[in-house]
Amino acid sequence: MLQRLLPQSLWGRLTLVMVIGVLLTQLAGNFIWATQRRAEALAEVATASQHVGKSAAGAVRFFLSLPPNYRPLILQQFREMGGTRFFANIIDAPVDVEPITGQELADAALAHLRVSMKDALPNTPDIRMSFTWLERLPARRDVMLTDLPEAWTQQVRLARPAPVLVIQAELEPGNWLYLATLMPNPYFLETGNPLTRDRLLLQALSLAAVLLLSILVVRWITRPLAALSEAAAAFGRGENPPALPETGSREFINTARAFDAMRQRIQRYIDDREKLFVSISHDLRTPIMRLKLRTELLDDEAMQAEFHDDLDELDMMVKGALQTVKDSDIHENPTEVRLDALLGRMVRDAQLAGHEVTFNASGLTVTAKPLALKRAIGNLLNNALHYGQQVELAVREKGGNIEIVVRDHGPGVPEEALAELCEPYVRLEHGRSQNAGGMGLGLGIARGIVQAHGGELALANAPGGGFMATISLPGGAFNPEHAV
Known part of the structure; x- marks a missing residue:
């Protein structure tokens, strides 16, 4: 299955290796960078949480030191004059806050905050804290924080959403101090995400640049190999291709x-x-x-x-x-041959000689050496006419190849003798009796010509009796206007 999935060309395989190598390198780099960034983010959150915890503990101690009736006045001054990082309020009972869940950095910050405030306020009986989003944050039971004047809540408002830390500390029964603030880095939750949009865009651009250069280099390297392959194939077909250019590596x-x-x-x-x-x-x-x-x-x-x-x-x-x-070394250039015209002339000549030959036009053409192909088909046709009184010719396209089938209705051939039919001077017993003048060279010559065209000659007994020779040539249909 792996062999079928892999590209068949060297260019495709080298490109695939380059792509996989670049992707694996980026994945490994992202993993290392994400691990380091996570450790740095946790360290930054720990430091920031301790700083915010100390500030919040100082605010709680300050309000604990004030008489209850002074606290509203101090809050009013804070709201009008500013000067504090917290939005503060006095409420009679803690409000329910919808916390942010599933965030490692938020959980780590809350853990450090609890430790810091517990150390600073050991006698405070109940301290509640959580992170939430501003639009979901109540200032008290019946008022949302966003409904308050912006001058009161400017400490927790930003251009884009950021998590808000809410601390609720019990001053005495029936009195709670409500504090809301932002972390020193309001967007600290994003620092733990290694796959930010900017980083993904940068990696995508670098990956595209590396892949483009890799594909161009691989193409440049493999193009001479393709020329070498074409020259070898042409030489194998008997052509005389020009010398390969001495360029490249x-x-x-x-x-x-x-x-x-x-x-x-x-x-x-x-x-x-x-x-x-x-x-x-x-x-x-x-x-x-x-x-x-x-x-x-x-x-x-x-x-x-x-x-x-x-x-x-x-x-x-x-x-x-x-x-x-x-017969096997006819020097001519390959060209596009109309099989209907070629076989039609051979069929008419056989019919004029009194033989019974049938052929149905197919409209197919093939690239071949015309005289050599005619000699190969002629040998098969003459062989069929000698041993079978009725002969059928057919041309069909199968699997991207052109097949020429010559079938007779003679006695056929023993199965054990099929492998030796194309050997020189090999003649079967009934062949000697019916064609005393033959030498056993026709099938061998036909096979050599077909193989020189890059095709195959298959010999078999036909279903229902008789003998069948099939020439399979590479290629497909061509424009008949350019055929000979």
């Missing part, structure tokens, strides 16, 4: 030079082999002819006939070797 330049040198050596070897093979085959015909003439001088007619048969067989083998070289 040093490793690719060395590879391109080695590939060009190998291609030249292989081409020289093929040319030399063809010349040698043709020369030897041609030169053998002269001594064969001399031997035939000398057999005429033999007095023993039986021995003369045996010599003639052996020399005829040798002459047939030489001719077959020449035919194999000529």
Whole structure:
């Protein structure tokens, strides 16, 4: 499953590795940064909580030192003159506050505040504190803090919402001191969040820049490899592509030079082999002819006939070797071929010769060497006409490939002999009896031509009887206006 999910190209795999590497690096960096930031935020909250706790304890001690009837006057002065960080009020009972929950920094701040105020006010029987939002904060049971004059509550109002600390301390039964204030850093809850909008935007921009550069670099590195792959595939099809450009990395330049040198050596070897093979085959015909003439001088007619048969067989083998070289090495450029036109001419020629051949037009074209493809199909068609009186030709598109099917209604082939049919000079018993002049080279030549086109030749017994040869060539449909 992993192999199927991975991109098939080197460019895709390198890009995927770069993307995963960058993402993992950012995740690790975020984790380390978040851990450090959390520790720093907890330390800052502890210091700020101790400072606010001392200030709140001082306010509670101040109101405890005042006579109850003086407290409203002092509160009025605070509201008119300012000078304190707290909004203060005297209430007869504590009010219910909707606390902020699920915030680690808020819980840590409250824990430090309780410790600080308990140490500073050991004799105060009941102290309640919590963080809440301003719009949910009551000043007393029937009045919300936001309903009070802004001059009274300016200590707890900001441009954007921030958590408000509410401390309610019991001065004496029936009298509670109500304090509301902001922390020194009003937005301290946000310091514990490592994934802020600004940081996410910065990381997204850096990730996009790294990925863009990585993709461009990987593309630049792999493009010469694609050119090398195309040149190797073209050379395998018998084409003569131009030399690879010596650009790119040093490793690719060395590879391109080695590939060009190998291609030249292989081409020289093929040319030399063809010349040698043709020369030897041609030169053998002269001594064969001399031997035939000398057999005429033999007095023993039986021995003369045996010599003639052996020399005829040798002459047939030489001719077959020449035919194999000529048929399997047709020098021409690939082009787009209309299969309907090509097969139609072959079918008409067979029908004029008295054979029963059927073919349905398909409208498909294929990129191939026209004469070589015609020779391969012709070998299969002639083979089918020899062993089956009725032949059917069909062309179809399957899995992105073009398939050409030649089926006859002859005796078929034993299953154990299918693997050897394309070997040179291999002929089955019924083939010798029906086609005495054959040499067993047609299927081998056809397979060589098809493989030179990057395709495959499949031989099998047809369902319902007969024999079926299927040529599968890579490619698909093309514009018929550009076909030959």
